[in-house]
Amino acid sequence: MYAKAFDIQKVAMCRQWMAEGQNILLVAHTNADGDACGSLLGLTLMLDQATGADCHVTPVLPNGCPKNFSWLPGAGRILSGETDRDLWRTLLDKADLVICLDLNAASRTDMLAGELRDRRCRKVLIDHHHNPATDEFDLIFSDPQISSTCELVVWLSEKLWGDRYMNRDVATCLYTGLNTDTGGFAFSCEQPSCFEAAAKLVRYDIQPSEINNRIVNTFSVNRMMFYGFALSERMRIYPDQKVALMVFSLEDQKRFGVGGEDMEGLVNYTLMMKEMMIGALLREEKGRTKVSLRSKRGIDVNRIAITLGGGGHTQAAGATCMMPLDETLRAVEKALGIDHVKPIELHCKQ
Template sequence: MININKQAISSFVDFIKRSKNIAIFTHTNPDGDAIGSALALVSMFKQLNIETNVIIPNYVPENLRWLPNFETIHEGIPKIEVEKILQSTDIVICVDFNQASRVEKYTQILNGCDKPLILIDHHTNPQLKAEVVFSYIEVSSTCELIYHIFKHIPIVKANVDFATCIYVGIVTDTGVFKYSSNYISTFQTVIDLINLGIDKDTITQNIYNTLSENSLRLLGYSINERMVVLDDLYTAYIYLSSEDLKKFNYQPGDTENFVNYPLSIKYIYFTALFQERESDIKISFRSVGSFEVNKFAEKYFNGGGHKNASGGKSYKSLDDTINEFKELAKKHAKEIINSKK
């Protein structure tokens, strides 16, 4: 078990005990770790009869909408409604992000919030100012961090709803234990969650085997028509234009895990997925070995994340973004090629 700062725990408990209403923010385009973290907290606060509102800047993917306490989530609501929620809120908790810009259209609201902030996150370089900070990178996910935090908080008790949400964050942020999971504590946590009664197989089925027909057809199209392999750079990428996405009636979450497929090719160590949106290009990066895509994303593409799994965005055209990516892959070719040695 990781060593959680005792003073931070004590301060967090004090804030919880004084609270009747809590607001939880996750980042834009929330993944399983963001949603799992928020709803795991909700399950704990329910035991204390604390009203909790989870605020998300846009929408939750279909494969996560079955989670317990999902009804507490507000998706993409107008800023005025967020401000109204915060008026009656005692504390604000930010999970799975550490920069206010990650909530995009709510950034100004979060920066101007006069309520105590609690930060719970496992990414590098926290920049969000908060009264209580839990920032640890030695865990698989924010969900795992939350599990360790609440092992030190006896006023609530872990239950199967809490455990289910925690497992969702762990299994999604590790790509079903393919990366960011080389910690003994991660697997000990999973054992604990199974002992609490989670149905591990059903959870995994709900997350990964509930694709729509359109999503599956989009995957086939992406690999067959939109995947480019740069053999000499041990790199591959997939690109999807706005027209491509429209053709397959794209819904949030439909391209989840697409970026991972090129990594199944022998001698491909670095992959990217480019998706054209109305205002920018959304980018996902994956790698194996020592090549750190979080630093790559942060330096070149307004992003960040984990060593082997990160994201970013570009405000250039799709073609210009891809050309920039290819030039950067050439620049870092030696690091990429040697990343598994």
């Protein structure tokens, strides 16, 4: 059971807004992960049942559904804000309710952010990141202690409708986010409610091992070769500071034909080294650099991400720096207190 009590009035208001909605848009963050896709589709499939036949429910992702989650039930319905720009604008104009999932601020939807902020309609946020933008939403369900947005959807939907709209497809979507945001129930799962939510979903005849297989065993040959290169050629170790960095230029990515999606999870390899407490990955994009930060045992990297203009969770955070790779690297080194420290660079010995 979820330990925290939902505010009854907020739940009642949410239920009413959903029931009154004629055009409901659900939106999750850019570069959607399992939690974003899972919570987006799980709630979409429940709203299909909870709302009337004349109500249109549309799941939206700023840059579409990533290939590795296209197997989720309902994934084919996801509207890409990037490629279906006109349709997105039409639907947003008509929307009477927008539900944002797995993001703490409209800015996490990148190119949709401005239009989303400007639209004056009811806005609900369901999320587990720190510091939700309270001025951007009318109703907020936020719990930074919970494992995942999918878990929050499990408990919130129970409060809204009991188990009426829970089924195998919904459970498959929600279990996916529980699995991915906890690294297969390895972290961010300190609360019993995380496992209780999983147990509840497993009762709907889902296949946890097949879901895990679809999440984990997804590498292309190129991606695997790139990981080999990344680990042997692009790792910088700062033993005294217990920090490991990985830095990738556009050229590195071009050489192996990989992009951001392929680097999902790569930063976690830094923490597989026993002594390392903080890991960072820098990835060059056109005109900007993406930074991912991870830490062990409660070390706060969210604080570091905030100094770089980003944010996230205590042990997993990130930022998009509108600077070239070398400048971003200097800013990260400074934030981590490893500027002026010479790293051990690992290279394959001949």
